[in-house]
Amino acid sequence: MTDRTILVMGGAHVDRRGRIAGETAPGASNPGAWFVEAGGGAFNAARNLSRLGHRVRLVSPRGGDADGDIVAAAAAAAGVEDTPFIFLDRATPSYTAIIERDGNLVIALADMELYRLFSPRRIQQRAMREAIAAAAVILADANLPAETLAAMCDAAQGAGVPIAGIAISPAKVGRFQNCLPALSFLFMNEAEARTLTGADPENAAGWPLALRAAGLSAGVVTRGGKGVIAFDETRAVLVAPPEIPALGDVTGAGDSLASGFLSAWMGGADIGQALRHGVAAATITVRSPLAAAEEMSQAALAAALSLVPEAEWVA
Incomplete structure (x- = not known):
C-alpha cells in the first residue's frame, strides 16, 4: 500500500433502483420494490479503494439537498475524504434504473446536468493543482465534460501522475476520446469499446489491437459473463470470471473491477495479476445488493481471488 492519496474525480450521486419481483413484462406494470443508495462510477470506486486500505480523496459536484446528504454520509461511512463542490441552489445528480429479477439492467435514466459545472477552470485552481x-x-469517470477530462489528463501528465478512467456508458465514453494517449488505463465494456473504435472483433483478442489503434495504450474490457481482457503496450491477458451462485445486482461491478485492478497494480502486480484482483473484486460486488459492497476488504478480496482462474496470456 502507498501512503499517498488516490484522487478520484467524477460521479457521486444517488442511485434509485427498482427491482422487478417476477418475470419481466415489457410495456406493462411490473411488481417490485425500490432501493435508494449513494452511487456513481467514481464514488463506487472510491469507496472500494478506501475499504481496500487506500487513502482516497473524492472531488465531485453536489447539490445542497437531501440527496447530497446521502452521498456525504456514504463517503464518511467508507472512510473517503469527501471534498465536493457544493451548489446550494442545485439538485444532486441521480441515476434511476430498472433491474430484472436476475440482477441485469433493463433500462436506466441519468439526470447528470450538474456535472457540466465541473469545468476545466476548477482544475486550474491552486488547491486542485496541488491535489x-x-x-x-x-x-x-466519464460523467464529467470532455474538456474537463482533457484538462485533468494534461495536469496529470504535467505532474507525472498516472491517470485512469472509467467509461461509464457508450453515450459518455467518447468524452475520453481526446485524452486516450494520456490514460494509464481505461476500464470499459464491449459496447463502450465499440463506440471508441468502431470495431467489433470476433473474439476478445481483437480488442487490444483496435483500442491501441484508437490511441489507448492500456485498458480493460469486460464482456458480461465471458472472459475479461486487459492489455498494455505490448501484452494482453484474459481472465475467465468464476461461477457466481448467488447474483445480487450487477450495478457497480465494473467500478469494483477497476478498484481491485488499480489496488493490485499500485502494489506492483503485473496486468495479469491485477486483472485477477479486479475480477475478484467484481465478484464480491455482484454478490451484494449494494453498488459498493460494505464487505469489500483485503481479506474478502483474498478469499474471492482463490476462486478466480489463472490469467491466460493471449498476446
Missing part, C-alpha cells in the same frame, strides 16, 4: 501533484494515482 493532483500530490496524488499517487488519479481516477476519473
Whole structure:
C-alpha cells in the first residue's frame, strides 16, 4: 500500500433502483420494490479503494439537498475524504434504473446536468493543482465534460501522475476520446469499446489491437459473463470470471473491477495479476445488493481471488 492519496474525480450521486419481483413484462406494470443508495462510477470506486486500505480523496459536484446528504454520509461511512463542490441552489445528480429479477439492467435514466459545472477552470485552481501533484494515482469517470477530462489528463501528465478512467456508458465514453494517449488505463465494456473504435472483433483478442489503434495504450474490457481482457503496450491477458451462485445486482461491478485492478497494480502486480484482483473484486460486488459492497476488504478480496482462474496470456 502507498501512503499517498488516490484522487478520484467524477460521479457521486444517488442511485434509485427498482427491482422487478417476477418475470419481466415489457410495456406493462411490473411488481417490485425500490432501493435508494449513494452511487456513481467514481464514488463506487472510491469507496472500494478506501475499504481496500487506500487513502482516497473524492472531488465531485453536489447539490445542497437531501440527496447530497446521502452521498456525504456514504463517503464518511467508507472512510473517503469527501471534498465536493457544493451548489446550494442545485439538485444532486441521480441515476434511476430498472433491474430484472436476475440482477441485469433493463433500462436506466441519468439526470447528470450538474456535472457540466465541473469545468476545466476548477482544475486550474491552486488547491486542485496541488491535489493532483500530490496524488499517487488519479481516477476519473466519464460523467464529467470532455474538456474537463482533457484538462485533468494534461495536469496529470504535467505532474507525472498516472491517470485512469472509467467509461461509464457508450453515450459518455467518447468524452475520453481526446485524452486516450494520456490514460494509464481505461476500464470499459464491449459496447463502450465499440463506440471508441468502431470495431467489433470476433473474439476478445481483437480488442487490444483496435483500442491501441484508437490511441489507448492500456485498458480493460469486460464482456458480461465471458472472459475479461486487459492489455498494455505490448501484452494482453484474459481472465475467465468464476461461477457466481448467488447474483445480487450487477450495478457497480465494473467500478469494483477497476478498484481491485488499480489496488493490485499500485502494489506492483503485473496486468495479469491485477486483472485477477479486479475480477475478484467484481465478484464480491455482484454478490451484494449494494453498488459498493460494505464487505469489500483485503481479506474478502483474498478469499474471492482463490476462486478466480489463472490469467491466460493471449498476446
